[in-house]
Amino acid sequence: MSEKLTGYPSVDKPWHKFYEVGIPDKPDDMPWRKYHASKTCLEGTYPLETPYHMIHESNKDYPDQIALNYFDREWTYRQMFEDIDNAAKALAAAGCKKGDTIILTVVNMPEVVHVLYAASKMGICVNMCDPRSDVESLKHYITECNAKLFISLNLNVPLVQKAAMGTGLQKIVVLSVGRSMPGLIRFFYNMQSKKEYPHLKKLSYDDTTVSYDTFLAAGEGFAVPEEEPYEQGAITVIMHTGGTTGMPKSVMLTDEHLACIAWEYAWIGVPLARQQRWYNELPPFIIYGFAICINAAMFYGLKIILSPKFSPEDFPKQLKKYKPQHACGVPEHPIRIMESDITKDMDLSFLMTIVVAGDAIPVDQERRFNDFLHEHGCQYNLIKGYGMTEICATATTESQRVGEVGSVGMPMPKTVVRITDPDDYTKELKYNEVGEVWMTTPRLMVGYKNDPDATNELIYTDEDGTRWLHSGDLGYMTEDGMLYLSGRIRRIYITDNGGDGAKIFPSVPENEIRSHVDVKDVCVAGRHKKGSTFYEVVAFVVKANDRDDAELTEELKKICEQSVPSYMHPCDYVYIDAIPMTPNNGKVDFKVLEQRAEDMLK
Numbered sequence: 001m002s003e004k005l006t007g008y009p010s011v012d013k014p015w016h017k018f019y020e021v022g023i024p025d026k027p028d029d030m031p032w033r034k035y036h037a038s039k040t041c042l043e044g045t046y047p048l049e050t051p052y053h054m055i056h057e058s059n060k061d062y063p064d065q066i067a068l069n070y071f072d073r074e075w076t077y078r079q080m081f082e083d084i085d086n087a088a089k090a091l092a093a094a095g096c097k098k099g100d101t102i103i104l105t106v107v108n109m110p111e112v113v114h115v116l117y118a119a120s121k122m123g124i125c126v127n128m129c130d131p132r133s134d135v136e137s138l139k140h141y142i143t144e145c146n147a148k149l150f151i152s153l154n155l156n157v158p159l160v161q162k163a164a165m166g167t168g169l170q171k172i173v174v175l176s177v178g179r180s181m182p183g184l185i186r187f188f189y190n191m192q193s194k195k196e197y198p199h200l201k202k203l204s205y206d207d208t209t210v211s212y213d214t215f216l217a218a219g220e221g222f223a224v225p226e227e228e229p230y231e232q233g234a235i236t237v238i239m240h241t242g243g244t245t246g247m248p249k250s251v252m253l254t255d256e257h258l259a260c261i262a263w264e265y266a267w268i269g270v271p272l273a274r275q276q277r278w279y280n281e282l283p284p285f286i287i288y289g290f291a292i293c294i295n296a297a298m299f300y301g302l303k304i305i306l307s308p309k310f311s312p313e314d315f316p317k318q319l320k321k322y323k324p325q326h327a328c329g330v331p332e333h334p335i336r337i338m339e340s341d342i343t344k345d346m347d348l349s350f351l352m353t354i355v356v357a358g359d360a361i362p363v364d365q366e367r368r369f370n371d372f373l374h375e376h377g378c379q380y381n382l383i384k385g386y387g388m389t390e391i392c393a394t395a396t397t398e399s400q401r402v403g404e405v406g407s408v409g410m411p412m413p414k415t416v417v418r419i420t421d422p423d424d425y426t427k428e429l430k431y432n433e434v435g436e437v438w439m440t441t442p443r444l445m446v447g448y449k450n451d452p453d454a455t456n457e458l459i460y461t462d463e464d465g466t467r468w469l470h471s472g473d474l475g476y477m478t479e480d481g482m483l484y485l486s487g488r489i490r491r492i493y494i495t496d497n498g499g500d501g502a503k504i505f506p507s508v509p510e511n512e513i514r515s516h517v518d519v520k521d522v523c524v525a526g527r528h529k530k531g532s533t534f535y536e537v538v539a540f541v542v543k544a545n546d547r548d549d550a551e552l553t554e555e556l557k558k559i560c561e562q563s564v565p566s567y568m569h570p571c572d573y574v575y576i577d578a579i580p581m582t583p584n585n586g587k588v589d590f591k592v593l594e595q596r597a598e599d600m601l602k
Contacts, residue, residue: 005479007430010418015410015481016042018402019267036266041413046263046442049230050255052120054262055298056081062301065275069305069322070110071181080113087111087118089219094149094171098123098228101145101238105131105138105152105160107283107308110180111212113294115151116284120236120255123228127238127250128285131156132502134565138163140247144450145238151175151212155197161209171208173215177308230255235446239287241389250449251287257392257443262296264413269399270326270353274301279324281307281315287389288357293328302326310501316340319348326353330494330501331361331533334369334382349377352400357385358494358501360485361533363406370405384408386485390458390469391415392443396483407482408475415441418468419477422489425460425470431479434486437471444469491590493526493535497567504537504568512563513539513556513570520544523579524570525593530601538597539570542578549575572600 005012019041035054038044047054059067063078075083096102102119104126106112119126129141131153138160142150151173152160160172178189194200205211210218236255240248266272278297282289297304305322312332319327320342327333333356337343351373361369361384370381385397386408396417398409411417419435421427429435438460444467447455460468475485493504506524513522521542526535543552553573560569574596580589 005431008418008428009431009477009481010416010428013416013481014477014479018269018410018481019413035263041264041267046256046260046414048232048256049259050120050123050228050236051258051262051295052084052117053227053230054259055117055295058299059301062274065301066303067298068110068113069277069303071185073180073182075110080110083110083114084117084121085224086216086219087114088121088225089222090216091115091118091122091124091149091219092222092225093219094173094215096122096124096149099125099234100149101125101127101147102149102151103127103129103141103145103147104285105129105133105150105156106175106285107131107153107177108280108289108306109175109177109308110306111175112284113298113304113306116290116294121227122225123231123234123236125234125236125238128290129240130248130283130285132497132565133159133248135159135163137248139167141240141250142167142169144250149173153177154200154203155193157203157209158199171210171215173210173212174203174205175212179212232256233446235449237290238449239285239290239389249451249454251389252446252449253287253392254446257445258291258295260414260441260443261291261392261394261412262299264394265292265296266300267413268397268410269401271400272300272302276302276326276352277305277322277324278302279305279307279318279322279327281310281318282328283310287393288328288387291393297326312336312496316342316346319343319351320346323350325350326355327351328353328355328357330358331356331365332496334361334372335365335533338369338372343376347377348373349379351378352380353383354380355383355385355397357387357394360384360408365533366405386473386483388469388471390445391439391441392445395439395441395471404480404482407478407484409483410481411439411483412441414443415439417477417483419475420468420470422474429476432476434474434476436489437473437475437483437485438468439471440466440468487591491526493537494533495536495567496529496532496534502565502567504535506537509537509539509560509564509568509570512559513541516552516556516559518544518547518552519556521579523588523590523593525590525597527594527597527601536571537568538572538574538593538600540574540576540579540593540596543575549573572597574600 035047059077064076066074067077067080068075127145148170154174154176178186235252237253239251280293282293284290315333315336380400383398385394387394395415396409396411418438419429420438422436472489474487491506495504510522510524523540524537526537529536580592
């Protein structure tokens with residue numbers, strides 16, 4: 001940090017004061033210490049190794065400790081590495097090799113962990129896709145990376161088979177959420193699944209569509225593939241951001257990105273020790289679910305409790321059952337904890353880390369939850385974080401020793417934050433001035449696959465050659481090095497989607513509604529659902545003529561039903577004379593419409 005503040009956050013880096021000490025609460029059993037040999041993170045750097053190599057080095061000397069828990073069935077590190085090798089042999093038998101890309105549309109399961117690290121060991125890229133994707137998106141994913149192997153949930157096989165038609169895909173591996181469940185739980189799960197998904201009763205296999213067990217059996221005669229070394233710049237993970245104008249964008253990440261984020265977490269102040277319990281229900285097809293809740297947790301030797309279902313409603317029950325020291329969620333999780341009869345009188349002294357990200361939590365709820373934690377024996381506050389898929393998860397975070405109500409924390413050790421004038425990219429704003437949040441980090445994505453225009457639109461390279469990601473979020477930095485968010489340039493709303501969690505991109509329904517001949521303009525604005533931090537959206541429509549409101553509404557609903565994911569459908573249609581504009585720059589005044597949408601519930 002500069003001795004005298006210049007007034008510009010990216011120059012002064014005031015958050016560096018939080019990192020001028022070594023690793024806080026350093027545990028004794030830390031085989032990963034060889035990666036953190038420097039006195040502070042400001043002097044050191046992250047390892048250039050593959051995720052497989054890093055977790056193997058960190059855990060090979062603890063073969064009998066628990067790596068994974070899935071419905072109370074446990075895997076030791078010895079068993080997990082054996083299963084990783086078996087998955088690697090199966091990939092080799094399927095013809096997969098270094099430089100190839102495989103696709104996964106899956107949720108949290110032990111098999112997913114095995115395949116992810118088997119692919120890492122072999123130098124194979126994994127394309128992690130949302131199982132809720134439609135046929136068009138799935139076909140796009142297959143063709144964009146010339147995938148030959150696709151591992152799919154059995155619930156989605158008909159969609160994958162349709163998407164595979166006319167592509168070069170050679171094999172679909174079918175995986176059931178129930179495969180690794182204990183016997184009785186698996187029995188009832190399979191019964192219920194067949195009721196909800198009738199195609200499972202007649203699901204058949206052939207040379208191109210095989211079960212996961214058949215996939216593994218094919219590799220039994222193969223030798224365990226040799227571990228491929230780290231290769232600088234090789235794309236090893238592809239994640240997807242919800243497309244603001246249709247098709248999701250494919251974010252290309254490398255081993256370096258995953259190594260950096262895992263390495264950084266030792267320095268921020270999280271009291272980590274081997275075999276602490278980490279509860280994870282964030283799915284592996286979002287970057288937080290994979291890079292932090294699986295890979296970073298595995299690197300530090302934590303016991304990962306995998307849940308295949310994202311369910312804030314069930315979270316209090318899981319807290320009571322597993323008593324995890326660490327858990328990560330969205331703002332809805334704290335609300336469920338405070339409202340549940342299960343946690344009303346529960347001793348929460350076991351909790352060390354409960355993190356929310358993905359959307360802002362209202363300040364009054366944050367204060368209420370902190371009070372709730374302390375009243376129930378927890379010595380720590382709620383931790384908030386902020387980041388994006390394009391920077392491999394976390395940009396800023398609080399910790400057990402650094403935090404302020406309302407903030408999203410300090411920049412990560414290798415991240416620099418700059419607040420930029422949205423109307424002049426060359427102008428950096430000073431402390432406490434609101435502008436667009438820009439970030440640069442070694443974890444900044446390589447780019448969007450096959451989309452250089454979108455990449456160049458998101459990443460600005462300055463005169464010094466530094467690549468800055470402009471986030472689309474508005475915020476300000478204080479002299480203490482804490483980032484506060486104040487709104488969005490780019491609107492995204494988080495909805496529950498029946499318990500699965502999803503992002504609403506307003507431009508998706510807007511584009512479809514605007515295509516109607518009787519619509520002059522439209523703006524879709526979000527509001528909180530009653531009693532929830534999740535959002536629903538309202539369509540504010542300017543008519544092109546005097547069409548009857550009720551008739552037009554029915555037609556617009558049908559358009560959305562045909563072309564827009566159900567969780568993005570407007571819950572209401574409001575007809576207005578004109579879209580409100582801001583007085584200073586003539587842009588759409590989203591806040592006015594968001595407030596009007598909120599007021600409709602009063």
